[in-house]
Amino acid sequence: MKNNLLIIGASGHGKVVADIALKMNKWQNIAFLDDDKSLKSSMGLExxxxxxxxxxxxxxxxxFVGIGNNGTRQRIHEMLETVEASIPVLIHPNAVIGNQVEIEHGTVVMAGAVVNCCTKIGKSCIINTGSTIDHDNCIExxxxxxxGAHLAGTVKVGQGTWLGIGSVVSNNINITNGCTVGAGAVVVKDISKPGIYIGVPVRRV
Known part of the structure; x- marks a missing residue:
């Protein structure tokens, strides 16, 4: 492990990532890269x-890629993999991680999140504040x-999908790649087509 951490993206999501990195107390020096050339510091970091x-x-x-947009984060993360960058996992000290949970590099687990046992989380995911992922989930x-999103047991979420704030996914549900599930939506059946889904229960729009 290197003693320094560089976060790409110094705005909203990147600042939360930096806050978690600081609380982990693993790196001697933390800095940002950002494409806004007028920005000289963020969160007190250069x-x-x-x-x-x-x-x-x-x-x-x-x-670490501190960018919230799934597509942009994927593009930069995959570029970093091609140049064999060292990419850590960031887990807030107040997150709860169960036994036999696997979390791939580039993923951040934020404050108050709960990931229960035997769940697998892929690379460069965001498990945001206060969300819960129950047992035997597969997050690609x-x-x-x-x-505040809540996933019951044995849920599968496909690559690049975004579950909105406060959304709920019932147990034994599969959600395909490239979906957006709106805020407060409730998923009670499998979603097999990419698209935007809203409502209680969800419908495709």
Whole structure:
């Protein structure tokens, strides 16, 4: 493990990522890269360049993508993999992680989140504040589980899907890749077509 952490993205999501990294107390130095060249610091941490500068820092820094948009985060994360960057997992000290939980690199688990036993979470996911993921879930790569979303047992969420704030997924449900589930929506049946889903129970729009 390198002693320094570089976070790509210094705005909203990136600031929360930085706050978690600081609370983990694993890195001697934490800095940002951001494409807003007028930005010199964020969260009291220095912005040392733009995202294009990442390649010159790979020897000294672990790198984490602090960008909320699933597609953008995926693109940058996959680029970092091709150059063999060291990409950590960030877990807030107040998150609860069960036994036999597997979490891939580039994923962040935020304050108050609960991930129960035997769940697998892919790479570069966001498990946001106060969300709960129960037993035997499979969360594929580049998924965003928003604040206060709740997933019952044995749920599968496909790559790149975004579950909105306060959404609920019943047990034994499969949600396919590339879906957006709206705020407060309730999923009680499998979702097999990509798209935007809202309502109680959800319907495709």
């Amino acid at each position: 912005v040392i360049g733009t995202s294009d500068d990442v390649f010159s820092h790979l020897a000294e820094y672990e790198v 790569d580049f998924v965003h589980i928003s604040p």
